[in-house]
Each structure stands twice: as C-alpha cells, then as structure tokens.
Amino acid sequence: MLAIAGLVSASALASAASAAPAAHAGSLGPKVIQTNQAPTGYSVTFRYQAPLDVQAVHIYGDWFYSRPEAVTCQDCGDGRPPAQWQPGDVPATPWRILPLAKGADGIWTITVPLPSGTFRYAFTHDCASPLATGCVLHDDPANPWEVQPQYPGAPGAVRSRVYVPNSKKFPTYDNAYQAPVKAARAGTLESRRYTSPLSTNPAGVHDIVVYLPHGYNPSRATPYPTLYLSHGSGDNSIAWTMQGVAQHILENAIKDRVVQPMVIVSTDFNGLPGGNQGYANELRNNIIPFVEQNYRVSPRAEDRAFGGFSAGGSRAFTILYDNTDLFAYHAAWSWGGPAATPAQIDRMKAVTGGIHIGTGLQDRLGNIAENSQLRVAALRAAGVEVAEYNVNGVHTWDVWRQMLDNYLRNVAFRATTTSLEVDTAPAGQSSNVKVTAIAAVGAVTTGGASPSGRADFYVGDVHLGSAPVRGGVARLHKTVRDGLDGPVVARYRGDKLFNGSQSSPEDAAG
Numbered sequence: 001m002l003a004i005a006g007l008v009s010a011s012a013l014a015s016a017a018s019a020a021p022a023a024h025a026g027s028l029g030p031k032v033i034q035t036n037q038a039p040t041g042y043s044v045t046f047r048y049q050a051p052l053d054v055q056a057v058h059i060y061g062d063w064f065y066s067r068p069e070a071v072t073c074q075d076c077g078d079g080r081p082p083a084q085w086q087p088g089d090v091p092a093t094p095w096r097i098l099p100l101a102k103g104a105d106g107i108w109t110i111t112v113p114l115p116s117g118t119f120r121y122a123f124t125h126d127c128a129s130p131l132a133t134g135c136v137l138h139d140d141p142a143n144p145w146e147v148q149p150q151y152p153g154a155p156g157a158v159r160s161r162v163y164v165p166n167s168k169k170f171p172t173y174d175n176a177y178q179a180p181v182k183a184a185r186a187g188t189l190e191s192r193r194y195t196s197p198l199s200t201n202p203a204g205v206h207d208i209v210v211y212l213p214h215g216y217n218p219s220r221a222t223p224y225p226t227l228y229l230s231h232g233s234g235d236n237s238i239a240w241t242m243q244g245v246a247q248h249i250l251e252n253a254i255k256d257r258v259v260q261p262m263v264i265v266s267t268d269f270n271g272l273p274g275g276n277q278g279y280a281n282e283l284r285n286n287i288i289p290f291v292e293q294n295y296r297v298s299p300r301a302e303d304r305a306f307g308g309f310s311a312g313g314s315r316a317f318t319i320l321y322d323n324t325d326l327f328a329y330h331a332a333w334s335w336g337g338p339a340a341t342p343a344q345i346d347r348m349k350a351v352t353g354g355i356h357i358g359t360g361l362q363d364r365l366g367n368i369a370e371n372s373q374l375r376v377a378a379l380r381a382a383g384v385e386v387a388e389y390n391v392n393g394v395h396t397w398d399v400w401r402q403m404l405d406n407y408l409r410n411v412a413f414r415a416t417t418t419s420l421e422v423d424t425a426p427a428g429q430s431s432n433v434k435v436t437a438i439a440a441v442g443a444v445t446t447g448g449a450s451p452s453g454r455a456d457f458y459v460g461d462v463h464l465g466s467a468p469v470r471g472g473v474a475r476l477h478k479t480v481r482d483g484l485d486g487p488v489v490a491r492y493r494g495d496k497l498f499n500g501s502q503s504s505p506e507d508a509a510g
Contacts, residue, residue, distance in 0.1 A: 048140065064094070140160035213254065451495060
C-alpha cells in the first residue's frame, strides 16, 4: 500500500533543478490574497522560476468567464479574463494564456483576481499560441498535485491547483464546499495498482486512487460504504481527487454532518477493451473485488454508489441500464444517455437507493444540456424516480464538482424504507377506537448511523399525529373518534443524514 500525500513528481523536480539561480522555496508558488477590492475581493499571486533560457512565461488556467446566454455553442461565449469577472458569470471554455513578468530576481510573477473556487493552472515556456495549442504545460514545482499520473503516457496534462475563498464584500460563488479542511479532519489518498487481465495499458495491471476518510478504521464493526467515480475523456484515475477535489467535497459534507464517512475509489477507464461494457466488467470482476478484499468496505450493492461525467457519464448509463445490480445509487452527469428499453426501465424501477442525473445548462458539447433533460423527462414518464440537478455552466469541472456535492448531500447512501403495522381496539363503550400504529424506519445503506427525527401518520389527507423515531421505530397511540375510515400511511420525514420514505397503506387489524 502506497500513501502518496505530499509526493513531488520527477518532472517537477527536474523542472526545479533546471531553473537557476535557485529561489527560496517559500517565495515561489501561489499566494491567495484578500484584497477587498472589485471585482472578486481576492487575488492570487503566482511566482514561478523558469530555466534561464526561457524568454517568455505564461500561465494557463481555467478561469475565463461568460454570461450564460452568450454560450450558444461549444467554446462560444464572452471569454473574459478573471479581471473582468461579473456577477452571474459561468466559467467557460476555452482557456487562454496570460503573460507573467520577470522580476529583477529572475522570478516570473503574475497577480490574477479570482472568484471563489478551485482552479487548475500550468505554465508555458515561450508559447506563441493564445490557447496554448501545441505548447508543453509545466506544473508548479512549488505546488504539485499530491498524486501524479500513475503510468507513462496517462492521459491528462500535469497541472497544479489553488482554492480561493468567497469574499463577503464582493461575493462571487458559494464554493466553500470545495475548500480544503483542516489537517485534523482530512483523510488520506492512496495510489493502488491491482491485477487486471482485461487491461491493455498498463498490460495486465490497472490503477485506482483510493480515498480513506479521516479516522478510517480497518477493524470497524460496520464496514464503510464505497463511492466509485469515473472521469471523462482525456483524464485518468487521478482526475476526481486532483481536479475534482472529491475528497474535499466529501470532507466538507462530513463536517456539516449531512454525510457519513465513506471510501472513495477513483477509477481509470483507459486501456480497457470493450467500451462501456468492458469498463463495467472491470468494475464487477476486478476493481470491486480488489477494493473489498483490501479495505473495510461492505460487499453489499446497497452500500455502493457510482458516479461519472461526460464519457464517464456514458459509462454511468451503461451501468444504470444493464449492470444495475452492482450499485444501489447511480449518477450520470453531463451526458444525454440513450433511450431505455422496457427491461432497463424495470431494472431502474427496482433500484433501492437512488438515481441522480444532471448537467450544465449551457453544455453545448453534442447538445448534452438538452439531451440530458429530455432523458430525465423520458425516464420519469416511464415511472422511474430520478433526482435531477442542473446548474448554469458548460462542460467543465465547475459543473461536476457541484454535481458530486449535490449527489452526496441529497441522494448517495441516504435512502430509507418505512413499513407499518396498525392495530385497533374499542375505546370503552363508544364508537371511538384506540389506534396503535408502529412504523419501522430503516436505512438502505448500513453505514453506521441510523435514521432519526419523526414519522407522521395519515388516513388519507387526515393527519393522525407524529412520533419520534427511536431505535428505528416510531410508535403512535391515539384514540380516533368514530374509528378509521381508510388505511393508514406512515411518512418518515428524514433527517440530516437520511431521506424520507413512505410506507404502503395498511388497514387496521383487530
């Protein structure tokens, strides 16, 4: 087992070694500055040391903006730099380069005003393309990703990232859910390699990144639930933790006490034959067995969730439609999805956890925004329950981080079931009856916590009363005038960790 928090890539070390003269390490890298000035209230100063023979250095970052209505096609929009950010903007593509200035000390510097959020960036040397087309991207040696690509030729350029808070004076986006938590609350990341007879690159083995929550206990009595994530085209297994900051999103939800601790597995679909179904086979035959053999996670499908975006969203639909049994919770983001067959509809109706589908509303790549909404409408019309979550945005990580946060806080591992028993007895010599209604409320996922809160009891639209849920049971004792005139239904309200549920109507016995 290799814990890799804090590793520096060989390429980063080589880049630092070739730069001269050496600068003090503390003077390099990004510095987040609270300016309390328009337009965003914050800026970031980047200080970078390039090799002596470099004549020009630019920074390449995902911080260009557009009004949503201006995004009429893929890569269309205003394309304004961060200094021109406006309220209501969405992060848009394509990225462009911004020039750094070389100081008397030989250090290249730029200060960029930025709204709140997580930003990726890299440096170019003597790049003439405004979009950095054909230029080599260099990560920041003073601020490298904690996990580097795990095999030679892994897709995705090496970059660095920085988080910017939201300004109270000049509020931009509520992205606090992406902020790194204090070390005392942080979990760990592990780079793992497992045997994969299906893999062609690397041959015979494949890679995942595993996140273990703070306080992970390999001997815990209750096994942890597991969230499996897929990247999109052009990325690999490090994407969800390095670019998507899935670990920070989860840790903030845990801090807010709306999510239970879980293990996250970030997968890699590159080098696996068979397309979407080949990836599903890899999950079933290799990834899930490896994780369940090496970590204290549950082997139950009810305790597993999946999510993927873009090309990973395409795989998510294949898993949802044709490999439904692998997971109780499914999420497909930024992908329209094919039409479902009657057999696929029946499988989705039987999902015990939940289904989450969403997109950026300005995602014009292959008309994803429209197709995703049409797919949800079709599934609902067929009787499939879907939690839909759409936001302003294009085909970018800004959207996918929001998707994951909403999935964790509203769907994944939150499902409950409610069953009901009802008894009646005469109340003296009158026509009134004593009603005893006992609702059993249980979690679909066995993550360690139990549902709490209250359950309400109804006859039709008439509210009989409510009772607290204690030890998974809510008991209502009530005398009803002239008796019950229909079946009773129990409705669990839900709490911070669990969603509500409703029992089937039950006629009274007795």
